[in-house]
Amino acid sequence: MADMYQLPSASLDLLFAAISADGRRILAPTDQDGRSELQPVTSPAQVAKDYLQTALSAKEVVFPKVEQLLSYTLAPGQVDLVDATPRAEPTVVFGIRPCEASGFQALDAVFNWDYRDTFFNARMDQLTVIGMSCTRKDDACFCTSVGGGPGCAKGSDILLTPTADGYLAEVLTDKGRAIQALAPEAFKPAAGVDKAALLADVPAAFDQPALTAKLPALFDGPLWADQSLRCVGCGACAFVCPTCVCFDIQEEADAKAGRRIRAWDSCGYHMFTLHASGHNPRETQGQRWRQRIYHKFSYYPERYRSLGCVGCGKCTRACPVDMNLKEHLVEASQVNS
């Protein structure tokens, strides 16, 4: 059971100052030309006042868009290989929504289910998440259909829920208690706050376990091709997704030196699965859309006992052709298998 506190609005300045003084950077949603994105801040005044979600996700904090895996210098008959040390600085992510906070666990499932990914782990070790419960939602949101909720604590070290004059603060983990210990005077005893009454109402849109159970039978059906007809294969959905982890490994080099990097990739791209022979196991956009749905809602549950979707709706908001993931999942749920 989490320790519950009140965090008056005025105490946030104290908390931010204490975190910065401890040598940790703070990333929080800030206004960026009409949308909000995570940026380094030092004071609560810099934090966006009225944001639903950031357009991009917080995954970049632990899984950068482009990351060096190794480098080397070349001479005739010789290669000098240099291991890359992950650049992980102590970081507090402030104000991300519960959906996104739970996304870190989905990333962890992939990066550590078998071989352990040192690059991801180094950053996760240095990360503390101060989540922010949702008091409103939009039509793209469906966290409650995928095991989350507007006040879900999963993935947060401290979860704040806005109240009339500040926040209800749940200190959930050792990392959270370490932050609390930096400014203990900011955290006041909580008295009789009804958290549930403060939260947005997000009704469940579909029965996810039932959908997961029926997906294998729907694999060869016409639904996925139909749903994907307007998909332009731009990959925006994967890039904004808090849980999409698929990556490419590429080489940047000249005759004398080079480096190997990994970069975000998308299952929506034709080249993602293209064989050297020219053969492509996922030739059509419909097959690639199906892979996106099945990876998140069928293969994840089977392999990791978790989902590859947190219901944040970022993909829907980013999609240039308005492919609404929630609507598509509702449609799949209604198909008779």
Next chain:
Amino acid sequence: MSDKNIYLPYLMRIARITLEAPGVRTFRLEFVDEAAARAFDFRTGQFGLYSAFGEGESTFCIASSPTRKGYIECTFREVGRVTAGLADKEVGDIVGFRGPYGNVFPIESWKGKNLVFIAGGIALPPLRSVIWNCLDLRDWFQDISIVYGARTVADLVYKDELKEWEARPDVKLVCTVDPGGETPDWTGKVGFVPPVLEQLAPSPDNTIALVCGPPIMIKLTLPVLQKLGFTPDSIYTTLENRMKCGVGKCGRCNTGKSYVCKDGPVYTLEQLSQLPAEY
């Protein structure tokens, strides 16, 4: 945390290069680091990611047998940036290798059985590893037959080893080339692999069949094996989906729920029948 960078390759020195067929080379690779060489072990069926530094990584099987210690071999066709970079290398040059990855051919469970190897073109390398592994443990098995076909005589890989297998009394080798691919001095068969296999008609009794080849060859060979009476759990093949990480993370090699890099590359026909045809 004592974990290591899982994307860091071993440095390997090219000890030998064999030109197998037009554009097709075999590299024999030795570990630069002797401690790494001593610690390294693999089992037949496994694969790796091979680096041409400056160009990138490509996925090939380990084409040599684990019974041959001190080196690994890979055979590749020059088709893209990485394989062109590898093809430019000379003996003594350094390349990278990550692995071994993936599952294995369960040869221990085949003791006392007959083995039929069926390969087409550039798909002999994964079976060549198993063939030598089994020939080096020859008394484990009963009859060993190999059916190998290529488009033309020039396209046959491991030409010296084909002669070696042909000369062995304990191996039955049938080589064939597609009609029009024969040369005046060709003494093997002329015809596609599936009908040649049907003509050879190996008995399915107590027999394991291993099939590797281009998709069209596999598609036409499987019905022949089933007609001969081979059951789906006695037919093995490997999948060759595109990979980047090799360690179950980059997300592209899956065929349905099965990750070829972790659950494969070796599958029985029975296992494949449970998966969608995303290969």
